[in-house]
Amino acid sequence: xxxxxxxxxxxxxxxxxxxxxxxxxxxxxxxxxxxxxxxxxxxxxxxxxxxxxxxxxxxxxxxxxxxxxxxxxxxxxxxxxxxxxxxxxxxxxxxxxxxxxxxxxxxxxxxxxxxxxxxxxxxxxxxxxxxxxxxxxxxxxxxxxxxxxxxxxxxxxxxxxxxxxxxxxxxxxxxxxxxxxxxxxxxxxxxxxxxxxxxxxxxxxxxxxxxxxxxxxxxxxxxxxxxxxxxxxxxxxxxxxxxxxx
Amino acid sequence: xxxxxxxxxxxxxxxxxxxxxxxxxxxxxxxxxxxxxxxxxxxxxxxxxxxxxxxxxxxxxxxxxxxxxxxxxxxxxxxxxxx
Numbered sequence: 001x002x003x004x005x006x007x008x009x010x011x012x013x014x015x016x017x018x019x020x021x022x023x024x025x026x027x028x029x030x031x032x033x034x035x036x037x038x039x040x041x042x043x044x045x046x047x048x049x050x051x052x053x054x055x056x057x058x059x060x061x062x063x064x065x066x067x068x069x070x071x072x073x074x075x076x077x078x079x080x081x082x083x084x085x086x087x088x089x090x091x092x093x094x095x096x097x098x099x100x101x102x103x104x105x106x107x108x109x110x111x112x113x114x115x116x117x118x119x120x121x122x123x124x125x126x127x128x129x130x131x132x133x134x135x136x137x138x139x140x141x142x143x144x145x146x147x148x149x150x151x152x153x154x155x156x157x158x159x160x161x162x163x164x165x166x167x168x169x170x171x172x173x174x175x176x177x178x179x180x181x182x183x184x185x186x187x188x189x190x191x192x193x194x195x196x197x198x199x200x201x202x203x204x205x206x207x208x209x210x211x212x213x214x215x216x217x218x219x220x221x222x223x224x225x226x227x228x229x230x231x232x233x234x235x236x237x238x239x240x241x242x243x244x245x246x
Numbered sequence: 247x248x249x250x251x252x253x254x255x256x257x258x259x260x261x262x263x264x265x266x267x268x269x270x271x272x273x274x275x276x277x278x279x280x281x282x283x284x285x286x287x288x289x290x291x292x293x294x295x296x297x298x299x300x301x302x303x304x305x306x307x308x309x310x311x312x313x314x315x316x317x318x319x320x321x322x323x324x325x326x327x328x329x
Contacts, residue, residue, distance in 0.1 A: 043249065043250065052262045052264045053267050053268060059271050059275045102278060102282060106275065106278050109274060110271045110274065110275070113271050114267060117267055216279060216282075220286065223287065224286045227289050227290050230293050234293075234297055234300075243298055
């Protein structure tokens with residue numbers, strides 16, 4: 001396989017590279033989160049129907065959208081593990097599942113709190129809500145499967161297969177609002193000018209929060225994967241040297 | 247384009263009639279961010295501490311083994327004397 005791709009699979013290379021990137025990623029994440037939250041809470045105008053609950057959108061939408069990235073990520077990592085047997089890919093797959101469960105659970109909770117007053121219901125068996133709940137159960141399933149098989153090579157393979165299967169649900173989540181007309185609204189058009197509804201004062205903070213939450217996902221994944229590397233590679237010389245330096 | 251939407255801090259905290267809805271979501275979000283940044287850092291400290299402890303034990307291993315061997319031979323000879 002191409003040499004650069006093999007280097008990509010080296011846990012030590014990943015550890016050293018992310019060590020250099022991490023301060024920048026954390027700084028930009030912190031700035032974007034602060035700016036996004038301040039804008040969402042203070043500068044976004046209240047909706048004419050939903051009042052101030054529209055501010056929930058700036059937490060709920062980024063969390064829900066980015067929660068959809070976890071199964072494809074785990075599936076790709078799973079395929080790399082199955083085909084090329086790269087340990088690093090399995091480490092990423094392992095750490096992605098719990099974080100994905102957090103994202104999905106919080107998307108469900110924030111949506112539920114939003115809908116409690118606006119829809120008049122904490123839960124409905126709507127297409128999107130149901131498929132998101134299914135995604136949460138699938139992620140918990142992946143976590144349980146790994147721990148039941150005691151984190152062995154067999155666990156890596158089984159979780160890879162379940163992650164690939166779970167990607168089907170991502171399509172259902174994404175297109176549910178187009179396929180079924182139950183309760184959750186479909187995507188809204190945006191306006192480039194400030195005249196009329198859905199202007200930049202609405203979507204600019206949303207874009208910032210989307211970027212901020214995406215960065216948060218990357219940072220959290222990197223932190224957890226680095227721990228996994230330290231744990232699994234603890235007998236190697238480079239980790240021992242690292243410890244002597246700390 | 248971007249104007250401050252609240253006239254006072256109490257208005258801001260009240261969020262119209264949706265005080266619970268808005269603030270519970272933002273508090274949950276803050277807790278989620280904090281936990282998912284803090285827990286990996288805590289786990290890292292634990293792993294490094296555990297590794298240092300293991301490494302220290304391994305470095306002491308030759309002297310520890312010698313002590314164990316000595317105690318074993320002393321025990322064996324005292325047992326032999328009692329026979």
